[in-house]
Amino acid sequence: MPEKNSYEIISEFIQQAGFVTGYVEPNFPVYFPEFDLRFGKNEGANYLLGSATTGNKSIGFFHSPVSLKQSLALKSECVIITTALPEKLEMPIIFCKNIALLKDKLIAAIKVSAESKLPVMIVISDSVLFNYWDVDDFDFDNERLKPLLSKKTLDNKLSSEEYLDSLNVAEAVLGNYFSEKVFTNNRISFFEEETEFFDYLVPFVKSTFFKDIESKNVLCIKYKEKDFFRMVKLHYSLDLDFEFLEEKKNIQLTPLLCPGCPFVSIFNQLNISEYLVFSDINCESVYKRLNVQKFAPEFVEGMCRNSSSKCLYIGNISGFAPFYQQNAESLEVILLNDLQTKPSFLPIAKATKLQGTGVIFPYSCNNVTKKRQVKIAEKKCLCIKNNETVKCINSTNCPALYVKGDTVSVDNELCTGCRVCAKVCPYGAVK
């Protein structure tokens, strides 16, 4: 089959371009196990930058754009891939909202990073990351520098003038690579299908295509893009107004959570209704389906100070532990163990015998522990026969449970043995 999916295209890009250092943020929609390093987003960004500084080609995958505080010139390429529009412009950015252009844009990113000695970000839209296209192999000249760290590397500081020069180099490369875009109408949206968008932006360098953009006077954008466009308007001093495109209704699907989801397990064992629950985990389902609020842990600690409300924070140890160990007083926590080592600063709870907060839950989203799968006693499985709501499926949203005839069955490949379904079954049919 000539078609490749986006994961295959990106994987080939990583391999054939010769990236040796990589990082994938926890719960990034596509999973690269070789880059699952189990530390937080900011640490990941620094790791990539440090590696590219000495000559290792580096690539990172982030849910939202990350700040890279570059103080030394890079000796090798650094490419950051994200799925959200940036809140500020700190590095050249290439936008890809068409699967047909993914290969070209990946190649452009590596060329720009090589020539400008700056990290380059690629923002990939929803419509590209799980898509398909017929692409040939990438063709890279893989001459690699041997990474070298010396005093000279550390003395090679990037001054403001050099940074601006590098940005101009990036603009020149990108301007040549992407022929000057003409926007045929004023519907300019990254997330709306079948509209146009920028090919790239370079901080502090106002590309020539902005003349065409400004001539539109009013841009039609999606509401969720408004912060991005306002930032662009300020950054480049554009004379523009915005109107919002109508939101299209998507086809509604059954909500499914991951088998063994730690949040489902925790919610099932504690009296969660007593708490305001917060997290910063990167999983849309947790916020949409489980009434959890998304905030950074430090912010939540600040909000909860001297408050009479009971607040519970659930998040990965990798993103939370340093702050918690030094500061948290007002916050009850359950930390999800996403580390490869056994942490010792809080007691480790058993996954199915949680008795309170102030513990480490034994696993996180990326390392769910598999135990003995559940079995369903068909004679006791009566919800469907009695025309009742199927409680195990409705309460857990677990994809391992499915209806077979007039009983529920278990997909043994998916079941992790978390036993939440056993706890909610009113007939004791789940063993």
Add this chain to the structure above:
Amino acid sequence: MNYHLYLFGIHRETFDIIAKLLIQTFRESDYVLNTFSKIPENYYSPLSLRLSVTGSKKEEYEKIVLDFDNVVIQKDGAFNIISPNSIEIPYAPDASHYWGVTGKLFKTINDISPAFISGYLLSAKLKKEIELFRKFST
């Protein structure tokens, strides 16, 4: 005739194979094809793929949903939904039911060739799957 095909499924490997085969089928049948995806909520949420299949200059598109795992909640007359429930085959953990749903699509759009799908199933020696595919495509 033009179509918007909406594919939804939770068995990602089988979904991937069928998506590639359908894209190849439509391209070889001289349809103009554009594809649009969505990022799923989590690693087990259904994948979503829309194929915009253009065969004529008319602006009208028939909307067909391939709901491989009975995950579509809304049922309204705007879409022709093909699912295991609608064609009365059971859901199976090994995703064999995907091929029955795919077969029904070929019955619905009868000017596309099933050769790529049949060829794949035969070369992979998937007997149960090819029976299901043929049952619903002929």
